[in-house]
Structures are given as C-alpha cells and as structure tokens.
Amino acid sequence: MGTSGHDPERDAGSPTFSPSAELPPLPPDDLRALRRVGARWQVGDAVRALPVDPQSGEVRSGPAGTADRAGMLFLPDGPGRLTATPIAERQDTAEGRAVGVLRRVLLGRPLASASILRERMPKLVALPVLASDLLSSVAYGPEAMLTVLVLAGSGALGLSLPIAAALVLLMIAVGTSYRQTVYAYPHGAGSYLVASDSLGPRAGLAAAAGLVLDYVLTVSVSVSAGVAAVTSALPGLGPYRVPLALAVIGVLLTGNLRGIRAAGHVFAAPTYLFLAAVLGLIAVGVARSAAGGFTVVAAPPTPAVEGLGLLVVLRAFASGATSMTGIEAVSNAVPVFRPTEWRNARTVLTWMVGILIVLFAGLTLLIHLNGLVPRADQTLLSQLARLTFPTGPWYAIIQAATALVLLFAANTAFNDLPRLLYFMARDGYVPRRFLHLGDRLALSNGLLALAVAAGVILVAFGGRTHSLIPLYAVGVFLAFTLSQTGMVNHWRHRRQPGWRRRATVNAVGAALSAVVLVTAAITKFTAGAWVVVLAVPLLIYLFRRVRRHYDHVEQTLGLHPVTTGRGGPEPAADEPPAVVPQQVRHLFLVPVARLNQAALRTLAYVGSLGQPALALHISPEQEEADRFRAQWTTWGDHIPLETILSPHRVVIQPLAGYASALRLHHPDLTLTVVVPDVVVDHPWQRLLHYRTEQRLRRALRRHPGIVVSSMPTHLTR
Structure with missing residues (x-):
C-alpha cells in the first residue's frame, strides 16, 4: 500500500476500479508453484480430445422451442476465447422474464466492461x-x-x-x-x-x-x-x-x-x-x-x-x-x-x-x-x-x-x-x-x-x-x-x-x-x-x-502453501495434496429412492465415467428393502448396491453419516455423491418434491473430500 516514488502524472491514468479486481493476478511464488504442479500432471490424450468444437461459429443458448431461454450469444474471439453477449430479455420462467423486463426498465441495459471510461x-x-x-x-x-x-x-x-x-x-x-x-x-x-x-x-x-x-x-x-x-x-x-x-x-x-x-x-x-x-x-x-x-x-x-x-x-x-x-x-x-x-x-x-x-x-x-x-x-x-x-x-x-x-x-x-x-x-x-x-x-x-x-x-x-x-x-x-x-x-x-x-x-x-x-x-x-x-x-x-x-484462506488455498510455526507463516515443504490427477482416488455414491428414469439416467451417467461406483437405498423397513433389492436384480445389478435400514424413517442423516464414515475410514478417497434431481417448470412446484441435493449438501458441507452433485432430469409436457 506504500506510495514511495509516486508520480501523479504517471499514476493518473492507471485503472483503479477495474472489473477484474475480483480476480487479481497470482503472486510470483504461486506462479512458480503452479509451474511445478503442472509439470507433474499425467493425463491421457482422451482428456484433450473434445467431443465438440467449442468455437464452431456462433453459439447460441436457448434457441426457440427449448427449455433453456437464457438468451446469450457466444462469439469466437481468438483461439480458446469466447465473448458472451445477452441477446434477449428471456429467463426460464414467466416470473423471471417479468423481473428481467422490470430490471431493464429501472436500471437500463447492461454495459460492457470497456464502457467504464465513458461512465466517468x-x-x-x-x-x-x-x-x-x-x-x-x-x-x-x-x-x-x-x-x-x-x-x-x-x-x-x-x-x-x-x-x-x-x-x-x-x-x-x-x-x-x-x-x-x-x-x-x-x-x-x-x-x-x-x-x-x-x-x-x-x-x-x-x-x-x-x-x-x-x-x-x-x-x-x-x-x-x-x-x-x-x-x-x-x-x-x-x-x-x-x-x-x-x-x-x-x-x-x-x-x-x-x-x-x-x-x-x-x-x-x-x-x-x-x-x-x-x-x-x-x-x-x-x-x-x-x-x-x-x-x-x-x-x-x-x-x-x-x-x-x-x-x-x-x-x-x-x-x-x-x-x-x-x-x-x-x-x-x-x-x-x-x-x-x-x-x-x-x-x-x-x-x-x-x-x-x-x-x-x-x-x-x-x-x-x-x-x-x-x-x-x-x-x-x-x-x-x-x-x-x-x-x-x-x-x-x-x-x-x-x-x-x-x-x-x-x-x-x-x-x-x-x-x-x-x-x-x-x-x-x-x-x-x-x-x-x-x-x-x-x-x-x-x-x-x-x-x-x-x-x-x-x-x-x-x-x-x-x-x-x-x-x-x-x-x-x-x-x-x-x-x-x-x-x-x-x-x-x-x-x-x-x-x-x-x-x-x-x-x-x-x-x-x-x-x-x-x-x-x-x-x-x-x-x-x-x-x-x-x-x-x-x-x-x-x-x-x-x-x-481471508489471510487464513490465502494460507490454506494458495498454490504456494505455508505452515504456521513458532516464527510465523513459513513455506511448506511439499505441494498441497491432491492437485494432480494421479493423486485422486474416486468413489461415486448414488442415492436411489426408486427406480425411475431420473435414477436410471443418473446411474448411466456415473457408469459412463469408468470409475468405482456404489448405489445407496435408504429403507424404513426390511420388507421394503428386500423388495427394492429384487427390483435392482431385475435391472441387472450393474452397480453394487447397499441398502441401509432406517427404522426411524429419516433419510438425509443416514446418507450423510454413511458417506462421512466411508471418508473417515478411507481418507485417501474422494467421494462424489450424485443425486437424481427432477427439474420443474414453476417455483411453486418445488414444494411438491424433496430437495435431497440441497439438504444433503448442507449436511456434508463441513466434511472434507466429499463432493455433492446432481443429475438433472427435466419434466417435459
């Protein structure tokens, strides 16, 4: 924050309020650590062989007749670069569209970052x-x-x-x-x-x-x-x-x-x-x-x-x-x-x-x-x-x-x-x-x-x-x-x-x-x-x-990690754990309440990743657990299944507790919980469905090494 050697003429034109202020450049120590980490990465050619061309001309989100009506236009702007531009006042619900129109009437159209000088x-x-x-x-x-x-x-x-x-x-x-x-x-x-x-x-x-x-x-x-x-x-x-x-x-x-x-x-x-x-x-x-x-x-x-x-x-x-x-x-x-x-x-x-x-x-x-x-x-x-x-x-x-x-x-x-x-x-x-x-x-x-x-x-x-x-x-x-x-x-x-x-x-x-x-x-x-x-x-x-x-966050998440000793923060001897692919061991957990299209889509998605996976079913009584296991066998038992009996009829606590226990006994594992999620058209319809992903995410947010995700299935008319 010092200003030694300040020259007003020199500094007057330098940007102060920048849209990039939220994303400051990495310090030199982190850049050196980043270079060392990158040198240790081991990935196959399949990772870089994309199934799509990300710059195949103009890319529009939400074409007419689709459920996604975000209204964005993505234009190529050089190798590996796209520019996003709003093209319509469209949201995914009628309420969202009304709010969007009101917002534009009160506040006006969005301004590009390059307009910051004109706003002075x-x-x-x-x-x-x-x-x-x-x-x-x-x-x-x-x-x-x-x-x-x-x-x-x-x-x-x-x-x-x-x-x-x-x-x-x-x-x-x-x-x-x-x-x-x-x-x-x-x-x-x-x-x-x-x-x-x-x-x-x-x-x-x-x-x-x-x-x-x-x-x-x-x-x-x-x-x-x-x-x-x-x-x-x-x-x-x-x-x-x-x-x-x-x-x-x-x-x-x-x-x-x-x-x-x-x-x-x-x-x-x-x-x-x-x-x-x-x-x-x-x-x-x-x-x-x-x-x-x-x-x-x-x-x-x-x-x-x-x-x-x-x-x-x-x-x-x-x-x-x-x-x-x-x-x-x-x-x-x-x-x-x-x-x-x-x-x-x-x-x-x-x-x-x-x-x-x-x-x-x-x-x-x-x-x-x-x-x-x-x-x-x-x-x-x-x-x-x-x-x-x-x-x-x-x-x-x-x-x-x-x-x-x-x-x-x-x-x-x-x-x-x-x-x-x-x-x-x-x-x-x-x-x-x-x-x-x-x-x-x-x-x-x-x-x-x-x-x-x-x-x-x-x-x-x-x-x-x-x-x-x-x-x-x-x-x-x-x-x-x-x-x-x-x-x-x-x-x-x-x-x-x-x-x-x-x-x-x-x-x-x-x-x-x-x-x-x-x-x-x-x-x-x-x-x-x-x-x-x-x-x-x-x-x-x-x-x-x-x-x-923020200092603690920086010390913990920085690419150049530090340890706190008697003399204060000091550089750590090694790089932070699990920053290269070969250090990550996966286990996917799929909670399944009933076998329907949402569950089968989620199971198919997890199976396509080629990583170890385990399905979990929470049952309020043994009879229902046996019935579900028979249905699972009918499907083909393609993924291992564990049924957990919950005699007190709670669901989230057993799921979170089991995932936490697995992680506790196997700290080298990265657990990814993929929850089948039904996407509805209107906000009031969310009240008619369990919000399993959100509740599970809250229950597991303090547990390290556990990722909670969802596989959306959209309702169609």
Missing part, C-alpha cells in the same frame, strides 16, 4: 453530485453553532463572527489538505488510504470506521430531514413519514444502480437549484444591508441558561463544524472523474471549498446583521429567506430547493461509501463481494449495503433521526484528524520540495480537527456520541476478523 463524470456534473452533502450542510451548520451560543444569552451571539472566522480557517486548512491528498493518492480512498499508509493499518481502519458511520448517518439523517420538510408543508403526509423516507432511499439506490453518469445527470439539478437560490439570497441580503450601512439589528433579548465560557465556545465551534461534513467526498471518489482524474478532482474540490466558505460566511453574516436567533418553529434559513423576500415566489423556491437538496444530499454517501468499501475489500477488511461491479458498472453491493443500513436506522428511529446529528462530528472529524496527521507523516518521510509548507498546512488542519473531535466526543457524549465511541472500536475489531479469515 465531467467536472460540472461531479461538482453537484459530490458536493450535495457538503453544500446542504450550510442549511443547518450556522444554526447549530448559534443554538449553542444562545444558551449563554443573546449577548453571546456576537461571538458568531469570530467563531465563523475560525471555522473558515478550518475549512481552508482541511480543503487544502485534501487537495494535497488527491495529489499524493490519485486513486482515491482518501482518509482510509492516507492513514493506513502513513500511520499504520489500525489508524486506517479507525478512519474507515468513522467514515462508514458518517456515510450511513448522512443517508438516514438527510433523508429524514428532507421528508420532515415535506411533511411540514403537507401535514397530511405526516403518518407516512417512514414509507416516504424509504421510498426516497429506493429512488437514490435505483438512480445510482443505473451507473455513475446516469445518477450524476439525475441528481445534479437539485444541488444547482439550491446553490443558485442561496447565492441569490446572500446577494440580495448583502445588497440590502449595504444600502443600510451594514447596521446590525439587535437580537431579541434571550435569558442565559449557561455561563459564557471556553466550553460553550468550543461546543459552538464543534457544532458549526457540521457544515464541513462531506468535504472528504472528492478524495474518496477520484476515479469517477474523467482523465486526468487527480487534476479534475483537485479543481472540483477547490470549487466546493470556495462555495462552502461563501455560503457559510454569507449566511452567518446576514443572520448576525438581521439579529436572528434560533427558533423551535422555524429554521434560521427560513427566517432569513422570509425576511429577505417578504413577497413573491422566492421564499417558496428557497424552501423547496432546501428540501430537495436535503433529500438528495444522501447521494454523496451513495457515491463514496461503495468506493471506500471497494478499497477495504481489496485489502481484505470487508467481504470481497464489495469489489464486484454490477452490469451497469456500479459498485452494486456497496450501494445495497448502504441503502439497507440507512433504512434500518430510519425504521428503528421512526423517521426521526435528528438525534443522530451529534454523531456526525465525531465520526467525520476522526477521519479528518487521522487523514491530516497521516499527510504530515507523508511529507516528512518523503521530504519533497516544499514539504515543510505542506506539512504545516496539514498540521494546522489536524490540530483544529482534533479540537472538534475531542470537543464533540466529550460534550455530546450523553447526547449520542457514545454510540460512535463504542462503534468505532467494534467496527475495527470486525474489520480485523474479516482480514484474519
């Missing part, structure tokens, strides 16, 4: 998509700061300007730091990769845990806040708050499953509308204040419930810092930009931070000049908009734009969390299924995981998730602090020209972020921050458990 976003689309969370936070960030200050009375509201100035300094420091992060790590992953590379894996996992929590909360809180704005305007929808929120998450999920480019064009409009509305509000408000000589309107008297002290100031600073949630989005999503990715990402990040500063500072200044204070029945942004536009449609436009951007602010998390999980899966800390690119070249599993997690939180809290807002600062500023501390180490170790200036910027950002982190964790602990304080170490533990499992 230009800067003007990436800006609203990645900035929706950051820009929407100004709708509540200044109010969160003033809500703390007003506890010390209306006289303390004058501190909003110096606190806002300190927050602007923090925005500049953090934004500059992430510009440097994009330059130093042009393949994305942001805080996770920086902290892992410069501070160690545990710091990287801590940053990742904070971001995971932040992204999930971003979706649940943003959607619930947007739905609350809608239900406030339309009270009749209040009882349907949770279904509405889940529907919004479903829309976001569907839009992102359609792919990066499609989602970008759909969700860009609300952010641009909000940006235009708030910038217009600020411009008109400043112009009117300038006309009045920037006279400050006195705030209404508010009694103090707390004394004004350093703790109140720090709490206000930490609360106002919630305006910065989402500032790390670009560093996590560098690969979604068009080439040159890191240059375009830095440009968009600069635009984002500049716009954030203008919005935050402008709104805070206007709130101060107009003497506004937080109210329970109306947000500060709403008060300011109503005061600035007492007539005309502009107030309604600002409110509608605010509701929309809050609803779609969650889209930033849908862009970033799947990519964070991608990098973590590549390192083995989360399930590797998060590496998978769906048929629209979106990280589908990460999108689904985020939607489910956010939906669970929404349902658990009844759609009222504002109590989760205090958790924001803890999770996101944990990632900020670790990322910028890691960048200080990055520059200190590499000592490139100008490294002292860059390290100083990162150090200032790290110090200010740490102040917010500690303040939020302490002052908001009882308000919900304790959840993050406990959840971060729990997530780190889970990540490490997943990594240990």
